[in-house]
Amino acid sequence: MNTLPQQLANGLFLGSMYGLIAIGYTMVYGIVQLINFAHGEIFMTGGFGALTVYLALPDGISMWIALPAMLVGGALVAVLIAVGAERFAYRPLRGAPRLAPLITAIGLSLALQQLVFNLYPNAKTSRVFPQLPFGPYHLGSITVQSGDVFLIIAAPLCMAVLAFFVRLSRTGRAMQATAQDPDTARLMGIDTNRIIVIAFAIGGLFAAVAGTAYGFKYGNVEYTMGFLAGLKAFTAAVLGGIGNIYGAMLGGLVLGLAEAMATAYIADIPGMQQLGGQGWAPVWAFVLLILVLLIRPQGLLGERVADRA
Amino acid sequence: MTALLQVEDLRVAYGKIEAVKGISFSVEAGQVVTLIGTNGAGKTTTLRTLSGLLKPVGGQILFDGKPLTGVPAHKIVALGLAHSPEGRHIFPRLSIAENLQLGAFLRKDKEGIEQDIQRAYDLFPILGERRKQAAGTLSGGEQQMLAMGRALMSRPKLLMLDEPSMGLSPIMMQKIMATIAELKSQGTTILLVEQNAQAALSLADQGHVMEVGSIVLSGSGQELLHDESVRKAYLGED
Numbered sequence: 001m002n003t004l005p006q007q008l009a010n011g012l013f014l015g016s017m018y019g020l021i022a023i024g025y026t027m028v029y030g031i032v033q034l035i036n037f038a039h040g041e042i043f044m045t046g047g048f049g050a051l052t053v054y055l056a057l058p059d060g061i062s063m064w065i066a067l068p069a070m071l072v073g074g075a076l077v078a079v080l081i082a083v084g085a086e087r088f089a090y091r092p093l094r095g096a097p098r099l100a101p102l103i104t105a106i107g108l109s110l111a112l113q114q115l116v117f118n119l120y121p122n123a124k125t126s127r128v129f130p131q132l133p134f135g136p137y138h139l140g141s142i143t144v145q146s147g148d149v150f151l152i153i154a155a156p157l158c159m160a161v162l163a164f165f166v167r168l169s170r171t172g173r174a175m176q177a178t179a180q181d182p183d184t185a186r187l188m189g190i191d192t193n194r195i196i197v198i199a200f201a202i203g204g205l206f207a208a209v210a211g212t213a214y215g216f217k218y219g220n221v222e223y224t225m226g227f228l229a230g231l232k233a234f235t236a237a238v239l240g241g242i243g244n245i246y247g248a249m250l251g252g253l254v255l256g257l258a259e260a261m262a263t264a265y266i267a268d269i270p271g272m273q274q275l276g277g278q279g280w281a282p283v284w285a286f287v288l289l290i291l292v293l294l295i296r297p298q299g300l301l302g303e304r305v306a307d308r309a
Numbered sequence: 310m311t312a313l314l315q316v317e318d319l320r321v322a323y324g325k326i327e328a329v330k331g332i333s334f335s336v337e338a339g340q341v342v343t344l345i346g347t348n349g350a351g352k353t354t355t356l357r358t359l360s361g362l363l364k365p366v367g368g369q370i371l372f373d374g375k376p377l378t379g380v381p382a383h384k385i386v387a388l389g390l391a392h393s394p395e396g397r398h399i400f401p402r403l404s405i406a407e408n409l410q411l412g413a414f415l416r417k418d419k420e421g422i423e424q425d426i427q428r429a430y431d432l433f434p435i436l437g438e439r440r441k442q443a444a445g446t447l448s449g450g451e452q453q454m455l456a457m458g459r460a461l462m463s464r465p466k467l468l469m470l471d472e473p474s475m476g477l478s479p480i481m482m483q484k485i486m487a488t489i490a491e492l493k494s495q496g497t498t499i500l501l502v503e504q505n506a507q508a509a510l511s512l513a514d515q516g517h518v519m520e521v522g523s524i525v526l527s528g529s530g531q532e533l534l535h536d537e538s539v540r541k542a543y544l545g546e547d
Contacts, residue, residue: 191383
């Protein structure tokens, strides 16, 4: 049986999730040149936020009512944590050497993991996540699970709304200006602190959608889920060209596809039989990251740094 | 009548190094005032402090009767002070039209903004011809026009121009200086920082010569143009 269509579809689903998370890395980097390494954990708390809302709802409630409530709950938690991190962890370090916010981000990442591990009820291993009440669908040789349906609708929708927001709204214009030249943006009357908060908030929002999607896709959420997903989404952001929102989505899709292809087919290459399977997925993702950094460090859609002067 | 801008004993430091060491000057409404001096004299630092990008360590700035010290940069433009920064600093990946619209970021009067954009295109026709083009693709002189046009979009009471002729060809420099003269004749109040002392002093009502953070000489533009020491130090005469 030809597995290629299924693997391509899997790559797109996975890539959509990476892309949604990568938006948060790229927006924040584009505006404050900070890699928020705690962003993976913001994704994780978004998933737990959605789960919490579900558990608070009465038993047997329709998923069609629960879903929007879960998204709002997840978004609230993730945005609050993202904005709080900016306000209390990163803002005091603005103007400090770059290493300081980087280490803070790693510390924050560990702190958030441990907070969920220790304080969220029964979260020492993983918590079962509710499932959407439809699917799986069979399209020819491709099987699409309900969580994948959610991703394939949510990701393009979020992306389109963001693209319109950035291109057409007043705040979006101010974000572009701040990304290109923050001091001059202030001279135009733009409150750049507010713009930075908005960038973190949008990142949190998208991470919450991705965290909820993760729950639907894998059937559970766990306190460690942000670590690998975050690193891979960071890879996707770099791959697409960090600072570029379209690049983040494109990088996510390319990474998802590359990962699906590699895990499915690398073992077919003579002499590489033992490199097949899911366990190797992160390896291929980071091999791709290293290749990008060597061959095209500005990423697929990134501009050369000289163009920014 | 009090001056539009009144600077008293302004001091600005980068860490322990004092870049502006207690300068005082004023700008009356309708005047063109210029600060001249060599690199590192503190001219740009002074403008960046007036527009709130730098915090002074001492002194007073009164603009239109209100103190500016401690007011964040994004609120200062709302008070009527626009700053066209050194090095132009247009937004390279936005179009010319978008750059101009950003200059009017705090204004709500859509029609007035459209009129003013048209006025910028009248002042600099090349900008109108290329309105949809990314600003980063413009030549240096065209970028300078855009930076000035953008600063005017806030309808400022005081326009601060930092080194508008820097790095331009002689022809483009003349064009920019002619535009400043035109703005002056329309009654725009301008604080002009220039290394091209000859051009700046010919335009200015008042001039101040800065050296290593202090004002060492002040006078009318004509007085300074004919001053022996100014001619020797800044106008390239022996």
